[in-house]
Amino acid sequence: MSKFRKKTKVKQDIPTSSMPDVVFMLLFFFMVTTELRKTAVDVMQRIPQATQLRKLQRKSLVTNLYIGEPKKSEQFGTEPKIQAEDVFIEANDIILWVNREKDKLPENEREQLTVALKVDAEAKRGIIADVETQLRKANARKILYSTLQKSDKR
Amino acid sequence: MARNTPEIPNASMADIAFLLLTFFLVTTTMPNDKGLSMQLPPPPEAQPPEDVKIQERNLFKIQVNSSDALLVEGEPMADVDGLKDMIKKFILNNGQDPNSSDSPEKAIVSFKTDRGTTHKRFVEILDIIQASYYDIYAEQAGVTNEEFRKIASDLNNPDNKRIYDKGREGIPMGISIAEPTKIGN
DSSP: OOOHHHHHHEEEEOTTTTTHHHHHHHHHHHHHEEEESSSOOOOOOOOEEEEEOEEOOGGGGEEEEEEEEEEEEEEEEEOEEEEOOOOOOGGGHHHHOOOOOHHHHHHGGGGGGGEEEEOOTTBBBBHHHHHHHHHHHTTOOOOEOOOOOSSOOO | OGGGOOOOOTTTTHHHHHHHHHHHHHHHHHOOOEEEEEEEEOOGGGGGOOOOOOOOOEEEEEEOOOOOOEEEEEEEEESSSSSHHHHHHHHHHSSSTTOOOOOOOOOOOEEEBTTTOOOOHHHHHHHHHHHHHHHHHHHTTTTTTTEEEEEEOEEEEHHHHHHHHHTTTTTOOOOOOOBBBBBBO
């Protein structure tokens, strides 16, 4: 019996003195690698996958356009919608929106504005083609179909 | 003197750090700034109304209908596995096969969808077309496909610019995305 009793006296606390350091390291990692949410995206975003991805050169020249089914379908219906910043817009408003985005950039960089289209995988080509036509009219012709890296090798 | 050295209590430090960590986890997102890069054609009105005649042989037609079925050069195609090699062969034909392209400069890959085609399918096919071009560029420049795309993202560096120009020499990226047809949707 005494043999067992001896064993129970072994100290079994996990040392916690380095816990703050570990947590702070995690914290810094997340602070560096992530960015603050600027907009609450109200459309579905099941981003498709592709292999031939290109990274954008300068983030300041990029502006996002979200396309997909509204998340609140009972309020907005199930037809895919276009979201710019925090509001839903129609395809006709895109020229106006592009000009506003261009005004935010310095004058010599306005032509390099890139529109990143974050389109839900199940959205139809029709609405995207409408958006592209408007972007052509607005002279914002650099676009990027936002995709994820396909992991498997083809 | 050494008996009561002032100390900041640090037992709650971990809790505070966890709170901060949770705050950042909730309020931030992982940035995703990657994707398929494209250059749209100039606006419809600005284009000269002249009819540009493109010979049938210099056009590689890919069509996708509203139920995502694929038609390549008039032939239905069940899966996309062989498509990349077909496109590469078409671009680099250099007039050997009389039914295929004259030269890489004249070769155009035409991609037509329907308004009812899903974006997923569109991206899948566009990815394959771009992959064929990047493969050709990379081979011509003597780097791998991945390296070439990395180089193409940073052209301010003169070394990168040189490799990029070498890869693209004589082979423009001739991808034409036609206005979708209006059967679905």
